[in-house]
Amino acid sequence: MKKKEIEIEIEKIKRGFLLVRQTLSEHLSAINENTSELQSFFDYLQEIDQKIEKLSQRIDQIQLQNQKEKPYIAPLNATEKKIFLALYTEEKPLNCLEISQKASVPLPIVREYLTSLSQKGIPLARSFFSNQTFYQIDPGFKEWQAKNN
Numbered sequence: 001m002k003k004k005e006i007e008i009e010i011e012k013i014k015r016g017f018l019l020v021r022q023t024l025s026e027h028l029s030a031i032n033e034n035t036s037e038l039q040s041f042f043d044y045l046q047e048i049d050q051k052i053e054k055l056s057q058r059i060d061q062i063q064l065q066n067q068k069e070k071p072y073i074a075p076l077n078a079t080e081k082k083i084f085l086a087l088y089t090e091e092k093p094l095n096c097l098e099i100s101q102k103a104s105v106p107l108p109i110v111r112e113y114l115t116s117l118s119q120k121g122i123p124l125a126r127s128f129f130s131n132q133t134f135y136q137i138d139p140g141f142k143e144w145q146a147k148n149n
Contacts, residue, residue, distance in 0.1 A: 073120060080117055080120070094135055095134050
């Protein structure tokens with residue numbers, strides 16, 4: 001081969017290497033851009049993951065608060081049911097006379113049955129006003145009862 005042909009071949013090889021170098025440079029640039037984009041996505045996913053974890057903790061707290069054990073209520077007899085219904089259907093607290101009238105139960109036994117209801121698991125709230133005791137079913141229990149029965 002002649003020197004001229006060798007120089008032409010060397011020039012072709014140089015142009016080929018230059019083309020390969022440009023192509024590799026473009027690929028490297030694209031890879032760097034994609035890496036930056038992937039890093040941004042990764043950071044965003046970590047942010048979302050932290051938010052999901054916080055929400056999960058809040059949900060767990062709410063579930064723990066709402067998982068109060070189902071209160072055990074012993075079966076009520078007919079008179080206890082009457083007194084329970086008188087209290088359950090009334091929004092305001094009632095005294096013994098009002099309970100007696102509303103439930104059609106003799107006044108002397110109302111206190112006994114209120115004690116019996118309390119012992120069987122019915123949460124009664126007591127309040128005192130003008131030397132009288134007023135009774136009311138706990139509002140939280142009424143809400144729970146309405147949701148579950």
